[in-house]
Amino acid sequence: MSGLARALGWAAAALVLLLARRLRRRPEPAQLAPPPAEDASPAPPEHLPDPRAELWVAGLLGLAALLAAGFVVVDVLDPRHATQLMGLCLGLCLAALAAAAVLAGKRLVAQETAVEERPQLEHPEEQERVADLIEQPRRGISRRRLLKAAAGAAGAAVGGALIVPLASLGPVADQQELLKEDPWRSGTRLIDLEGRALAAAAVPLGGFVSAFPEGADPESLGSPLVVLRIAVDQLRLPPERAGWAPEGIMAFSKICTHAGCAIELFRYPLYAPTSPGPALVCPCHYSTFDVRTGGERTFGPAARPLPQLPLQIDGDGHLRAGGPLSAPPGPSWWGVRL
Amino acid sequence: AALCAALALSAPARAAAPAAPRGPADRAAVGRLLFLEGCASCHGADARGMPGRAPSLQGAGAGAADFYLTTGRMPLDAPGDPPLRTRPAYGPDDIAAIVAYVGSLGGPPIPDPHPERGSLREGLQAFTEHCAGCHQVAARGGIVTGAAAPALDEATPVQIAEAVRTGPYLMPVFPPAVIGERELDSIIRYIELTRDPDNRGGAGIGNVGPIPEGMVAWLVAGVALLIVARLIGERTPS
Numbered sequence A: 001m002s003g004l005a006r007a008l009g010w011a012a013a014a015l016v017l018l019l020a021r022r023l024r025r026r027p028e029p030a031q032l033a034p035p036p037a038e039d040a041s042p043a044p045p046e047h048l049p050d051p052r053a054e055l056w057v058a059g060l061l062g063l064a065a066l067l068a069a070g071f072v073v074v075d076v077l078d079p080r081h082a083t084q085l086m087g088l089c090l091g092l093c094l095a096a097l098a099a100a101a102v103l104a105g106k107r108l109v110a111q112e113t114a115v116e117e118r119p120q121l122e123h124p125e126e127q128e129r130v131a132d133l134i135e136q137p138r139r140g141i142s143r144r145r146l147l148k149a150a151a152g153a154a155g156a157a158v159g160g161a162l163i164v165p166l167a168s169l170g171p172v173a174d175q176q177e178l179l180k181e182d183p184w185r186s187g188t189r190l191i192d193l194e195g196r197a198l199a200a201a202a203v204p205l206g207g208f209v210s211a212f213p214e215g216a217d218p219e220s221l222g223s224p225l226v227v228l229r230i231a232v233d234q235l236r237l238p239p240e241r242a243g244w245a246p247e248g249i250m251a252f253s254k255i256c257t258h259a260g261c262a263i264e265l266f267r268y269p270l271y272a273p274t275s276p277g278p279a280l281v282c283p284c285h286y287s288t289f290d291v292r293t294g295g296e297r298t299f300g301p302a303a304r305p306l307p308q309l310p311l312q313i314d315g316d317g318h319l320r321a322g323g324p325l326s327a328p329p330g331p332s333w334w335g336v337r338l
Numbered sequence B: 001a002a003l004c005a006a007l008a009l010s011a012p013a014r015a016a017a018p019a020a021p022r023g024p025a026d027r028a029a030v031g032r033l034l035f036l037e038g039c040a041s042c043h044g045a046d047a048r049g050m051p052g053r054a055p056s057l058q059g060a061g062a063g064a065a066d067f068y069l070t071t072g073r074m075p076l077d078a079p080g081d082p083p084l085r086t087r088p089a090y091g092p093d094d095i096a097a098i099v100a101y102v103g104s105l106g107g108p109p110i111p112d113p114h115p116e117r118g119s120l121r122e123g124l125q126a127f128t129e130h131c132a133g134c135h136q137v138a139a140r141g142g143i144v145t146g147a148a149a150p151a152l153d154e155a156t157p158v159q160i161a162e163a164v165r166t167g168p169y170l171m172p173v174f175p176p177a178v179i180g181e182r183e184l185d186s187i188i189r190y191i192e193l194t195r196d197p198d199n200r201g202g203a204g205i206g207n208v209g210p211i212p213e214g215m216v217a218w219l220v221a222g223v224a225l226l227i228v229a230r231l232i233g234e235r236t237p238s
Helices: A002-025 A027-032 A051-077 A083-108 A124-140 A144-169 B002-015 B024-038 B062-070 B092-103 B120-130 B157-166 B181-195 B210-232
Strands: A208-213 A225-229 A249-253 A265-267 A279-281 A288-290 A296-299 A311-313 A319-321 B142-144 B147-149
Touching: A051 A083, A083 B210, A249 A311, A249 A319, B024 B092, B062 B092, B062 B157, B120 B181, B157 B181
Parallel strands: none
Antiparallel strands: A208 A225, A225 A249, A265 A279, A279 A288, A288 A296, A311 A319, B142 B147
């Protein structure tokens, strides 16, 4: 690392020297040669080399050289803790070089616009021959139709490639069945991150854990769950979901119905009367789902409730699914959004 | 060594002062008086809470009381206010007394974490899994709708352990079955790392990762380059 930095420093120094020498040589002919006579050129020179600019450019180049040398010095003296200082040296060095180049280009190099008169060709035949010569390439294309056809085919193909995917937005290639895939059946056991069956007792009041279906692909959209427990007297589930939350334990799809982020935030008030209520919150856009009512959206861009999984506690005290998810899991798309 | 000796001498001297409580029972008695004075208006004279105003502290435990008092989150100005970290309203002796009183009502004790026993690698993993959703992976705090998750830069190891086990305000509870003792030690060790991460140079910009750095690059450096390009460019005279 420091070898590379040192090499960079030397390279910068060498560059500075090289530029300085070239620039010192370059202005001399411009100064010696008098500007072309004004009557010879329709446009007079726009800039003449400015002797003061020379000093400025030389000063900037000198500064760049000093900074490059400083880079090397810092690197040699304190190679461990001075990365900022090294960066500052090299950065300012490059900035000084750039400023010198800009100044040299704008003020040092003479800029003029000269138009050279072209003498008339003497012989009319020769003029014709030259015109013919200029026309020649245009006639050289002998397969004009082939090229046109090929260009047309390419254009049509590119246009088609851009238009065809639009079909996936409509009903022709509807993917709803695929997206409705739900790994949860009545009786599927919930397992934790380590693959052990999740016991009801492992879900603390006011706490949450992640869970997956036993024997199914954990990467499937409907697989990840967030399992939480709230006080039973806080439940406000709709009547058709009575019994979905034994002992106040509830399971929701972990995938936000807005943009498909993993819901990582669980808000559970220590004392409900003076605090916001228990809710799951998506960290991406803060869609907020009230867990008491079964995942209804109370805030944020999500358009539909968080799918809930009915739960049962089996004889061993483990959690099992009581049926499929209440709605297709995953982000919203046309047709399922409402 | 002299300093240690001085401290060792001063500690019993303070304990022997007449106003200071001697045993745990004495301390709880003093704590009860302080509680009646400063806390009972909301939590009730017998610490059984007042409906709609403040929860019962029966079974809340010494850990919760210590967390709320040492971080200055209690007492609140008004019952509905969100509890935010401020300077503690009581001195260490008074806090110890009130904590002893609340602890005598039952509940979990003050935890005893040992971050030096934890592993940074496990800590990062566990923090990402359980805590980063709200507090950010850099432990700089964040937002849940309705409240702010605090930054963890001032929290002591004991306070972190207390918060994990108690679930203060809107924070969920993480009992030992969810975050084990060793995992908790690792998490605390990781949080201590986030306060002084090994920056490779320059401003850390909150250490929240490449997004603020990219923003700086695009908004500052990009704009500067555009301005320079505009300045050195020339228009062809028409």
